[in-house]
Amino acid sequence: MGNAVLKKMKNILIPAVCALGIGFSASSQAITRYQSDLTEAQWLLSGDIFSCSLSHPIMYYGEGHFIKNAGEPMKFILNPGNEKLGPGNVYIISQAPNWSPGLKPETLEVLAYPGYGMTVEVGGKVAERMLTSLNKGLHPVLAGSAWESGRETIEVALTNINFAPAYNEFRRCMASLLPVNYDQIARSAVLFPENGVLLSTRMQDRLDLVALYVANDPSVEYIYIDGHTDSLGSRRDNRELSKKRAEAVTAYLLEQGVAVEKIISRYHGERYPTIDNKTRSNRERNRRVTIRLEKFDP
DSSP states (O other): OHHHHHHHHOOBOTHHHHHTTOOOOOTTOEEEEEOOOTTTOOOEEEEOSSEEEEEEEETTTEEEEEEEETTSOOEEEEEESSSOBOSEEEEEEEEOOTTSTTOOOEEEEEEEEOOTTOOEEEETHHHHHHHHHHHTTOEEEEEEEBSSOTTEEEEEEOOOTTHHHHHHHHHHHHHTSOSSOHHHHSEEEEEOOTTOOSOOHHHHHHHHHHHHHHHHOTTEEEEEEEEOOOSSSOHHHHHHHHHHHHHHHHHHHHHTTOOGGGEEEEEOTTSSOSSOSSSHHHHHHHSEEEEEEEEOOO
16 A cells, blocks of 8 residues: 555656755656645644643654753654655755645755654754744645655655644643753752852742752652852861851752752862862852752652
């Protein structure tokens, strides 16, 4: 059945490709286009406060995924189920559907692709423009040379059929994402002025993110808080100063609702500098409290 379908999809001549702005030179080059038909097109949403994904199965090819992780830019990933697309340039194009002629295709990005069934991934503005194209009724198309023959073009198209309802849900999911993810918040440090123990607004903003993340991720088991100083002053005074700094951070997190049993607070004085204390800028980096989140093993 698959061979019969592919035969129907072939034998489209290269003038159609030139209209996309790809610029292949052979005028007799054929195209194989992969795109879900009207009755099979699906857009599938999955997500939570950590990540949102909008997936689109592409008949006889693979799946496309728009993914927005907490604290990160949008990205699009094309997962092939085969090695049809060969090495070379892959063009990402915004194209009008057949029933809306007259709109000029727009090239959004050109990527170097290694072939071998590897994923195609784009992030940031390009992925967002692909979504915008779909929302406007256009079809993002990924096009490149076929693996079997450099004289054949492979096109992988995302259809906007059934897109709008799923996209609305996707936007709601993205609006509920946390502002940071675990990798971004698991290791933090707040820096203090010389002899300082008070938390600045900037420090509090960072600690607010820590508290927010911990409140929403039950897998965080412990928060290690470690106070440090530079080498100025006596060891005894520095130990006491590092204790006050650690206590200030601990008290603030408790005020934000972090459970006391999760917090392990320690202080070290000048014993563990992150860098030598020879210069003023180095000493500034050593006057710190570090906050480290640890998850339990499932």
